[in-house]
Amino acid sequence: MKTIFARINWFYDLIIIFIGLTLKIITWPFVPKPYGSKIASCFIHTFMFNPVRTVGKIDPDAQMLIANHQSDIDISSLECSTKRDLVWVAKKELFSxxxxxxxxxISDDIPVDRDSKAALVSLVRESKKRIDQGRCVVMFPEGTRSNGKKMRPFKPGAKMVADTHGLRxxxxxxxxxxxxxDLKxxxxxxxxxxxxxLDSFVASKDDANWLSDLQVKMQIVYDEYLAKLDS
Known part of the structure; x- marks a missing residue:
């Protein structure tokens, strides 16, 4: 019975997500940036009955956010948690x-061709362009969704972008x-x-291990909160 309710809820959520994306597309030409994304995301979470609770605050000077990735609602969750104009890095195939x-x-997110050797060079260039526009780049360094327990190894793209430009x-x-x-x-x-x-920091090429150290720190925080949920 629990599985049946989970499936019904999932199907309902799909409908809400579709409506939310439609809302973004329709309102985009008429509302100031980035409120098209915020309106759609908050609509999704309101009607999915998944309110977003924020712990800590986004650094107003942050130029890049690094987040773990588990679900298709990760993007809307982050959009609902801040007024900052976020730009997302996603695999090229999703844009088609x-x-x-x-x-x-329409929100000028950054496509990455993972089969191209020049992809990282393009990512560095396009990220800097968006940051110069006052936007905050968001990356999921795992590259794909994890199983919800342990984060996948962080790929070096985020570090390369942050180190090249000395980003916060x-x-x-x-x-x-x-x-x-859970779409799957x-x-x-x-x-x-x-x-x-978590606390922000300025990336430095002199610290070769900051990304791997960051993964360990984020996993510890994740495990602590997950234990509270399961208790």
Whole structure:
């Protein structure tokens, strides 16, 4: 019975996400940036009954956010947690997906061709361009969704971008978002989503291990919050 309710909730959530993306596309030409994304994201979480609870605060000077990745609602969760104009780095294939691709193209997000050797060079250049526009770049250094327990090894792209430009980086830990919306397993659940903002820092080429050290720190924070949820 629990599985049936999770499937029904998942299907309902899909409808809400579709409506939310439609809302973004329709309102985008008429509202100031970045409120099209904020309106759509907050609509999604309101009607999915997954309110976003924020722990800590985003650094107003942060130029890059590094977050763990578990669910398709990670983006909307982060959008709801801040008024900053976020720009997302995503694999190139997503920009060609019907409807969804339009929703990310209109907000000028950054496509990455993972099969191209020049992809990192393009990522560095495009990230700097968005930052110069006053936007904050968001990267999921795992590269793909994790299983909801242990983060995947962080890939070096985020470090290369941050080191090249000496960016102020702020880590963000999303707590168990796959519990509330799991596209692969077709499962959905209501309940509050927690977004934890950690202290920001300035990236430096002199610290060769800051990204791997950051993964360890983020995993510790994640485990602590997950234990509270499961208790």
């Amino acid at each position: 997906v019907p409807f969804f691709g339009l929703a990310i193209r 980086v702020q880590p963000v830990v999303l707590i168990n978002t796959a519990r509330y919306f 397993n077709r499962s959905g659940q209501t309940g509050p989503i927690t977004v934890v903002y």
